[in-house]
Amino acid sequence: MKVGVLGSGSVGQVLANGFIRHGHQVMIGTNTPSKRELLKEKTHGKALVGSFTEAAAFGDVLVLAAKGTAAEAAVKAAGIANFSGKTVIDTTNPIAELPPVNGVLRYFTTLEDSLMERLQRLAPNAHFVKAFCSAGNAFMVDPDFGGVQPTMFICGNDEGAKKTVAGILDQFGWETADMGKVEAARAIEPLAMLWCIPGFLANDWMHAFKMLKK
Numbered sequence: 001m002k003v004g005v006l007g008s009g010s011v012g013q014v015l016a017n018g019f020i021r022h023g024h025q026v027m028i029g030t031n032t033p034s035k036r037e038l039l040k041e042k043t044h045g046k047a048l049v050g051s052f053t054e055a056a057a058f059g060d061v062l063v064l065a066a067k068g069t070a071a072e073a074a075v076k077a078a079g080i081a082n083f084s085g086k087t088v089i090d091t092t093n094p095i096a097e098l099p100p101v102n103g104v105l106r107y108f109t110t111l112e113d114s115l116m117e118r119l120q121r122l123a124p125n126a127h128f129v130k131a132f133c134s135a136g137n138a139f140m141v142d143p144d145f146g147g148v149q150p151t152m153f154i155c156g157n158d159e160g161a162k163k164t165v166a167g168i169l170d171q172f173g174w175e176t177a178d179m180g181k182v183e184a185a186r187a188i189e190p191l192a193m194l195w196c197i198p199g200f201l202a203n204d205w206m207h208a209f210k211m212l213k214k
């Protein structure tokens with residue numbers, strides 16, 4: 001697949017390298033030209049590097065890995081038309097510019113709304129699929145939990161796009177749990193709050209969620 005990664009932070013870099021390792025073509029986008037050389041280095045010269053717009057135009061599948069407060073601005077900067085009809089893996093979390101309270105992150109959304117719903121309203125023809133938002137970037141690709149596959153909770157309105165993302169997750173070593181339509185992001189995004197608590201309280205970031213079934 002041709003994958004356009006919009007985001008130059010840890011998540012963008014890890015997922016760009018993961019897609020390359022699993023045989024895909026990648027363009028990683030940044031809106032900060034001075035970061036381009038660093039991104040070439042971080043992707044070992046194997047990814048194309050461009051602007052958000054260029055990466056969004058390049059990919060048949062897109063990954064949105066922008067800061068939560070800037071996610072809507074990033075989609076606008078990339079060009080809403082470039083999202084039309086495409087599967088968009090939304091890794092973002094609506095983390096507010098406020099410090100955590102006793103290790104609990106603060107969000108700028110409520111339980112009646114989610115960041116992915118806002119993004120879906122902004123780009124109605126895009127097929128957003130929430131994924132990777134409640135996983136640490138160290139475990140996003142080929143996670144090793146001693147033979148136990150962790151669970152990635154996903155959601156989105158387009159069944160075909162979710163099938164594409166489930167295929168990617170399978171390739172990356174995750175079990176997929178499909179939680180339904182875009183509104184399920186109201187429940188999935190806060191999993192990142194839960195995931196981060198042991199990190200903030202005890203500097204323990206080495207875990208992932210697993211759904212047990214009978």
Ligand SMILES: NC(=O)c1ccc[n+]([C@@H]2O[C@H](COP(=O)([O-])OP(=O)(O)OC[C@H]3O[C@@H](n4cnc5c(N)ncnc54)[C@H](OP(=O)(O)O)[C@@H]3O)[C@@H](O)[C@H]2O)c1
Nearest residue numbers: 007008009010011030031032065066067068070092093137
């Ligand atoms: N870090 C993790 O382990 C982790 C895990 C799960 C989910 N997430 C979520 O994944 C997303 C990316 O996280 P991250 O830690 O990789 O990096 P980040 O620092 O949250 O985001 C970096 C990206 O946001 C862009 N950005 C910042 N301000 C912007 C603005 N005003 N307009 C447009 N773009 C702007 C940057 O653009 P430039 O390239 O131009 O600098 C950069 O590409 C976040 O939403 C985060 O909550 C993170």
